[in-house]
Amino acid sequence: MTGDSSNLREALDPTHCVSYRLRRAARLAAKSYDAALKTTGLKNTQFTLLAALATEGAVSIGALSDLLATDGTTLTRNLEVLVRRGLVKDCASDDARVRTVQLSKKGRNKYQEALPFWQAAQQQVLTGLGAEQWRELEGVLRQIEDACHSLE
Amino acid sequence: MTGDSSNLREALDPTHCVSYRLRRAARLAAKSYDAALKTTGLKNTQFTLLAALATEGAVSIGALSDLLATDGTTLTRNLEVLVRRGLVKDCASDDARVRTVQLSKKGRNKYQEALPFWQAAQQQVLTGLGAEQWRELEGVLRQIEDACHSLE
DNA sequence: CGTCAATATCTGTATATGCAGATAAAATGA
DNA sequence: TCATTTTATCTGCATATACAGATATTGACG
Numbered sequence: 247m248t249g250d251s252s253n254l255r256e257a258l259d260p261t262h263c264v265s266y267r268l269r270r271a272a273r274l275a276a277k278s279y280d281a282a283l284k285t286t287g288l289k290n291t292q293f294t295l296l297a298a299l300a301t302e303g304a305v306s307i308g309a310l311s312d313l314l315a316t317d318g319t320t321l322t323r324n325l326e327v328l329v330r331r332g333l334v335k336d337c338a339s340d341d342a343r344v345r346t347v348q349l350s351k352k353g354r355n356k357y358q359e360a361l362p363f364w365q366a367a368q369q370q371v372l373t374g375l376g377a378e379q380w381r382e383l384e385g386v387l388r389q390i391e392d393a394c395h396s397l398e
Numbered sequence: 399m400t401g402d403s404s405n406l407r408e409a410l411d412p413t414h415c416v417s418y419r420l421r422r423a424a425r426l427a428a429k430s431y432d433a434a435l436k437t438t439g440l441k442n443t444q445f446t447l448l449a450a451l452a453t454e455g456a457v458s459i460g461a462l463s464d465l466l467a468t469d470g471t472t473l474t475r476n477l478e479v480l481v482r483r484g485l486v487k488d489c490a491s492d493d494a495r496v497r498t499v500q501l502s503k504k505g506r507n508k509y510q511e512a513l514p515f516w517q518a519a520q521q522q523v524l525t526g527l528g529a530e531q532w533r534e535l536e537g538v539l540r541q542i543e544d545a546c547h548s549l550e
Numbered sequence: 551c552g553t554c555a556a557t558a559t560c561t562g563t564a565t566a567t568g569c570a571g572a573t574a575a576a577a578t579g580a
Numbered sequence: 581t582c583a584t585t586t587t588a589t590c591t592g593c594a595t596a597t598a599c600a601g602a603t604a605t606t607g608a609c610g
Contacts, residue, residue, distance in 0.1 A: 257524055260449035260516060264523050265431045265442045268424035270467050271539040274546040275417040290417045297412035315422050317568050343575050343588040364412060371416050372409055374545025379538050386535045387423040393526025394426040469598050495558040495605045
């Protein structure tokens, strides 16, 4: 009895805060991936950026911002680190407002070097999760993003 | 055909990185909660801390660290902000190594003030998600945490 | 009691993150 | 062409996060 109302009560307890739960799981997952990537000198966040650049080629900050759903100011700082390490370089652009970046040769090599380490981490997490749960996860996360976007 | 192997191939594409997906969803969710909490001057992360302290009463850094699955050094810095604002205070402890903190009166008031705003945000996200998906989310996140923990 | 190991927290350092507001350049329109 | 608006990015500021290593205390053992 009171199935729904007790669920609601539970869901409105801050312990079950969706933001907190996601943040917490993300932190723990990040730790696993960081550990796997350790020898490459990359953090999981940096790997994500390299991967995006590897796929996109030359791309503007704005486009990256849309693609990764990351604030542009965050990208500026995160790219700064990779540029300093010589993994990412600026490229020319016709519109002087637009900054376009791409992987350097060193960056492409680093990405190739890191890929198997990332795959190992991903494989481990997927194994611990199962294909079914993985599908569920992707679906639910997409819905959360939609729900949050629609509130703006 | 090739249902599983194509899934695997897809899952091992960095675009589907579990860490990235979680981080991204967490960022977007945080934005919604932060917007809802704006008038209170709290961020969702700070609300989480206040909520934990409201439930736990006087608690050590180590216990909080276990409870919230957050690094102790992170808690030190995050609590610093709340102490500075007078929302959290230190309390006496027999073991001089152990630092124990609790909500101040002002902190309890702030928590009570913020609670309905948090609930509104949580309610909105849950509505956009549905009860079924919410249950799935909690289950999957728990599994991810288990999977990541077991890798240590 | 004194030494050493174990425990709990803090500091230094570095990255991640995003809001507000600044800056610069392109597009628009009179 | 000049003034205004729009667009794209950057800077200043503040918080979140955690690894390594420093510090301080307690506990255990001879």
